[in-house]
Structure formats: structure tokens, C-alpha cells
Amino acid sequence: MIHLILFGPPGAGKGTQALALVEHFKFMHLSTGDLLRAEIAAKTELGMEAKRFIDAGELVPDETVIGMIQILLQRICTVPGVIYDGFPRTVEQAKALDQMLTSCKEGITALLSLEVPHDELVKRLLIRGESSGRTDDADIATIENRISVYEAKTQPLIDYYKQLDKYHPIAGVGTIQEIAERLITEVDQL
Numbered sequence: 001m002i003h004l005i006l007f008g009p010p011g012a013g014k015g016t017q018a019l020a021l022v023e024h025f026k027f028m029h030l031s032t033g034d035l036l037r038a039e040i041a042a043k044t045e046l047g048m049e050a051k052r053f054i055d056a057g058e059l060v061p062d063e064t065v066i067g068m069i070q071i072l073l074q075r076i077c078t079v080p081g082v083i084y085d086g087f088p089r090t091v092e093q094a095k096a097l098d099q100m101l102t103s104c105k106e107g108i109t110a111l112l113s114l115e116v117p118h119d120e121l122v123k124r125l126l127i128r129g130e131s132s133g134r135t136d137d138a139d140i141a142t143i144e145n146r147i148s149v150y151e152a153k154t155q156p157l158i159d160y161y162k163q164l165d166k167y168h169p170i171a172g173v174g175t176i177q178e179i180a181e182r183l184i185t186e187v188d189q190l
């Protein structure tokens with residue numbers, strides 16, 4: 001089975017490209033951001049707790065996010081492939097994912113890292129904020145905070161997966177179609 005982490009800063013195009021990969025390879029799409037937004041829309045206790053962090057551009061605590069993934073473990077262990085979109089976001093989450101996959105005799109195949117310059121990220125997020133109504137895309141201060149949080153807490157994952165020889169950088173600029181083709185070519189070579 002194939003387990004791909006679609007990685008990159010906020011605005012790198014993880015969600016968009018996950019859909020392209022899911023359509024092409026029929027993998028399961030596991031977006032922790034989407035799961036959290038569904039919890040918020042359903043006004044669950046977990047959702048209300050997560051909303052405070054998300055609106056501030058901060059990360060939801062590891063145990064909450066890891067718990068959410070654990071609930072899906074049975075499916076993760078049985079589908080032909082999974083695309084992880086927005087997870088793991090910390091080294092703690094990466095270690096928890098490794099443990100969960102080991103428990104079903106699986107492992108991460110690769111980390112596909114979408115590389116996009118800072119100014120392009122900000123531009124994309126401001127445009128998305130206008131159309132999506134996402135509260136965390138609404139103002140520049142929250143966007144800049146999310147990028148800083150990414151650099152401090154999430155970027156270290158690159159070294160984590162480099163050491164495991166699983167790091168695959170992909171140019172994340174160009175048209176959606178061009179980037180999707182780069183990703184599909186990379187996955188075909190795995």
C-alpha cells in the first residue's frame with residue numbers, strides 16, 4: 001500500500017493537488033484541515049476547541065489531531081493508498097503516524113514537498129480568503145503567523161523524512177495542471 005504525505009506551507013496547494021492525485025490514483029484523501037472544519041461546522045466540542053487555534057493561525061494540539069487520525073486507522077490500514085494532506089504538522093505527529101502505520105505493517109512511502117516562494121503563498125491565501133470565507137485566510141497578520149508557525153514547527157519534518165530517504169521536493173509554481181503532472185510523474189517513479 002502507498003502512503004503519501006503531501007507537504008508544504010499554507011497556500012502551497014496541498015488540498016488542490018491532493019484532489020488531482022486522488023482522482024488519478026484513487027487513493028483515500030485524508031485532510032486534517034477538512035476534518036477539523038467539519039467538526040467546527042457541526043459545532044462539536046472538538047470543533048469549538050480547534051476553532052480557537054485555527055482562527056489565530058496556530059496549530060491544534062497534537063493529541064487532538066492524532067486522536068482524530070486514530071479514529072480512521074481501520075480505514076487507513078485497508079485502503080490501497082492514502083494521501084495525507086495537512087498531516088503530520090509536527091515531529092510528534094510524524095512519530096505517531098509511524099507508530100500507527102507500523103501497527104498495520106505499513107509505512108510512509110514518500111513525502112512530496114510542494115516548494116512555493118513566500119510572496120506567492122501570501123498572494124494565493126488572500127485570494128482564497130476572498131472566495132472561501134475561511135477565517136484563517138482573512139487577514140495578512142493571521143496568514144503571516146501561519147507561515148511562521150509552519151517554519152518553526154512543520155518545516156523540521158523535512159529533515160525527519162530526509163533522514164529516512166523519503167523527501168521528494170516538487171516545484172509548486174505554475175498551473176494546477178503542470179504541478180499535478182509533476183506530482184503524478186514523481187509518484188509513478190516511486
Ligand code: C5P
Pocket residue numbers: 010032033034036053054055057058059060061065085086087088089136146
Ligand atoms: O491543512 P489546512 O491548511 O486546511 O489546515 C487549516 C488549519 O487547521 C491550520 O492552519 C491549523 O490551524 C489547523 N490544523 C492543525 N493541525 C493539523 C491540520 C490543521 O492545527 N494537522
Ligand code: MG
Pocket residue numbers: 014015031033085086
Ligand atoms: Mg488544505
